[in-house]
Amino acid sequence: MDVPLIELSGVVKSFGPVSVLKGVELKAFPGKVTALVGDNGAGKSTLIKGLAGVQPYDGGEVRFDGAPVSLHHPRDASRLGIEVVYQDLALCDNLDIVQNMFLGREETEFGTFDEGLMEKEASDTLRSLSVRTVKSVRQKVSSLSGGQRQTVAIARAVLKKARLVILDEPTAALGVAQTEQVLNLVRRLADQGVAVILISHNLADVFEVADHIDVLYLGQMVAHLDADQTSRDDVVGYITGTKVQQGASA
Amino acid sequence: MSTPRTPQTPQAPQTTGPAPDTSVNDVNDLIGSGQEGSVADQARAYLQRIQHGDMGALPAVAGLVVLTILFSFLSPFFLTERNFANLLTQAATLVMLGMALVFVLLLGEIDLSAGVTSGMTMALFIVLVNVHAIAWPIALAIAFAAGILTGTLIGFFVARVGIPSFVVTLGLFLGYQGLTLMIIGSGGLYRVQIPEIRDIQNSNMPVWAGWVMLAIIIAISAGISFWDRARRTRAGVPNRTIALVWIKLGVIAVIGGAAIAVLSRNRGQSVGVVEGVPIVVPIVLVILWIGTFVLDRTRFGRYLYAIGGNAEAARRSGVKVMAIRWSAFIVCSTLAVVSGLFSISKVGSIDAAAGREIVLSGVAAAVVGGVSLFGGRGRLMHAAIGALVIAVITNGLGLLNLPAGVNLMVTGGVLILAATVDAISRVRAGGSLMRT
Ligand SMILES: Nc1ncnc2c1ncn2[C@@H]1O[C@H](COP(=O)(O)OP(=O)(O)O)[C@@H](O)[C@H]1O
Ligand SMILES: [Mg+2]
Numbered sequence: 001m002d003v004p005l006i007e008l009s010g011v012v013k014s015f016g017p018v019s020v021l022k023g024v025e026l027k028a029f030p031g032k033v034t035a036l037v038g039d040n041g042a043g044k045s046t047l048i049k050g051l052a053g054v055q056p057y058d059g060g061e062v063r064f065d066g067a068p069v070s071l072h073h074p075r076d077a078s079r080l081g082i083e084v085v086y087q088d089l090a091l092c093d094n095l096d097i098v099q100n101m102f103l104g105r106e107e108t109e110f111g112t113f114d115e116g117l118m119e120k121e122a123s124d125t126l127r128s129l130s131v132r133t134v135k136s137v138r139q140k141v142s143s144l145s146g147g148q149r150q151t152v153a154i155a156r157a158v159l160k161k162a163r164l165v166i167l168d169e170p171t172a173a174l175g176v177a178q179t180e181q182v183l184n185l186v187r188r189l190a191d192q193g194v195a196v197i198l199i200s201h202n203l204a205d206v207f208e209v210a211d212h213i214d215v216l217y218l219g220q221m222v223a224h225l226d227a228d229q230t231s232r233d234d235v236v237g238y239i240t241g242t243k244v245q246q247g248a249s250a
Numbered sequence: 251m252s253t254p255r256t257p258q259t260p261q262a263p264q265t266t267g268p269a270p271d272t273s274v275n276d277v278n279d280l281i282g283s284g285q286e287g288s289v290a291d292q293a294r295a296y297l298q299r300i301q302h303g304d305m306g307a308l309p310a311v312a313g314l315v316v317l318t319i320l321f322s323f324l325s326p327f328f329l330t331e332r333n334f335a336n337l338l339t340q341a342a343t344l345v346m347l348g349m350a351l352v353f354v355l356l357l358g359e360i361d362l363s364a365g366v367t368s369g370m371t372m373a374l375f376i377v378l379v380n381v382h383a384i385a386w387p388i389a390l391a392i393a394f395a396a397g398i399l400t401g402t403l404i405g406f407f408v409a410r411v412g413i414p415s416f417v418v419t420l421g422l423f424l425g426y427q428g429l430t431l432m433i434i435g436s437g438g439l440y441r442v443q444i445p446e447i448r449d450i451q452n453s454n455m456p457v458w459a460g461w462v463m464l465a466i467i468i469a470i471s472a473g474i475s476f477w478d479r480a481r482r483t484r485a486g487v488p489n490r491t492i493a494l495v496w497i498k499l500g501v502i503a504v505i506g507g508a509a510i511a512v513l514s515r516n517r518g519q520s521v522g523v524v525e526g527v528p529i530v531v532p533i534v535l536v537i538l539w540i541g542t543f544v545l546d547r548t549r550f551g552r553y554l555y556a557i558g559g560n561a562e563a564a565r566r567s568g569v570k571v572m573a574i575r576w577s578a579f580i581v582c583s584t585l586a587v588v589s590g591l592f593s594i595s596k597v598g599s600i601d602a603a604a605g606r607e608i609v610l611s612g613v614a615a616a617v618v619g620g621v622s623l624f625g626g627r628g629r630l631m632h633a634a635i636g637a638l639v640i641a642v643i644t645n646g647l648g649l650l651n652l653p654a655g656v657n658l659m660v661t662g663g664v665l666i667l668a669a670t671v672d673a674i675s676r677v678r679a680g681g682s683l684m685r686t
Pocket of ligand 2: 044045046087168
């Protein structure tokens, strides 16, 4: 098997007395989609917020390209090429599409913005993702629909040569056609060599795009599965805790 | 980009949009940039934005025009050269304070102590000069240092400790009244005798300098417009039709020219000639221009808007939210010192009550001009225009010899009206950040 781009082991995180991650391991591979599934409150979002450097882990090891790294700030993550599309999208409604895509990494010339360059890169990225629904890259995000916002959030993630893209429930709020578009986008990302971690509740989505399926149950990783060697029922069993994989948990 | 561009064969050609001078761009490009089209198209897009509640300073500008017409009918003195110059100097203090407040209002924060900060620092300044015989430039530097320190203190409690700015600055609002009282002594009043400080609000530039100022403003506006266009062309994205640049420069030339023409006429009442643009005007314009440049074109400015729009999104994007918040309060307090300077220059003296009343008018000025109290929306120009609206109301009602109570009631009514517009446009649209 390939070498993983990122490898977590023994990751722990608590909020006060509540232990949310209890020694989790996870791998993601370049060019592959790894689905992370689990019931509400299993700790999926917490796990990826640690990877993003937004909410650092209390302990455990993260290896990137085989070397241990520390992720204590969003910049640590973006420096490695880790980009996250959050469940709650985290866009600024009062800014336009270009401004949102470049937030925190604006192109400047003599310390002032090079708006033309940013606009160019933003529309190139949207076009490379075959986005057709956006009228103008200078639209305010407040004027966009749910699907368009999702698209902008994903485009933001891939704007700067991302190596690992993590999507937290990207299709949860979308209709059928938009879900299909986003899943196509996810597959296209992986085909470009990006390692993708996809969090989803929807097993149909998961089986459509994922290569690997990892199941988180109450803060512990209970199964690492290959998508083509498992079934929906198995995955549901792991998610609900009625089934336990031998040797999966530490 | 590592991502290969998937070639697309457009099945149905999009409605062949007008766009003669967007030829740089791929004709089949489905994503626009909002820059395409003729003057008429741009005007239509602007009207559409207004319909969606993105009104910016439009209501305030309309209000300014209506008030000017109204007062010029009601009072023969309103539209005189003398009153026009007077109005500008009366407004300067409030314009400055309103602009100072924009930096914190953009974050959705407030600084209720901005007025007393200007009062306290000016008390310090004048007492150091008058009582302790310290050279005025040094005393002024100390006053500015006190202002910066004030902002640092507020920023510490708001951004670092996490206390709501309303509470912190309300505390300071009370505390600084006490401090000013201790500096000046109860019942005390000090005259401002420094000629350079008095000149700011009481002397005028030579007539020729006013015209040179206008020429410089037009040259800088043109230079920046063409620099922007050159950069956009280099990046290969479309430019707005060049007619818009000429229109913008024409508007500046006509309005600016008219104002300077009026100010260039002798407005002296008896002996002696009084003419030229008051010295305070170019000072305000320079600060307005620098501040606008920072807000529109630098990271610090962009992050103020981003934090005001969605602080969590900004944080996740790697923005140092705490540092930006902290600095915004420092900028606000520092500009408040400038506002205090304009005030003592105009009044000619300082007492222990200095700066106590003005802060709410400053907030009102910003809101009337179109700055959102909810954060993330507004420009320095808005605060300046809002301050002019309030100054015109004060000035006009004063000319009519109406009791001061009427002034307060009218200003209060205008503020509530403006806040209503703000709340409605917040529901209907996101913001008005992009310049036209
Ligand atoms: N900031 C926080 N403070 C306290 N508890 C939290 C916080 N974030 C998440 N939790 C708790 O951690 C658990 C896992 O949450 P989360 O990672 O969002 O789960 P998932 O994304 O798998 O639904 C939940 O019980 C949630 O209440
Ligand atoms: Mg979640």
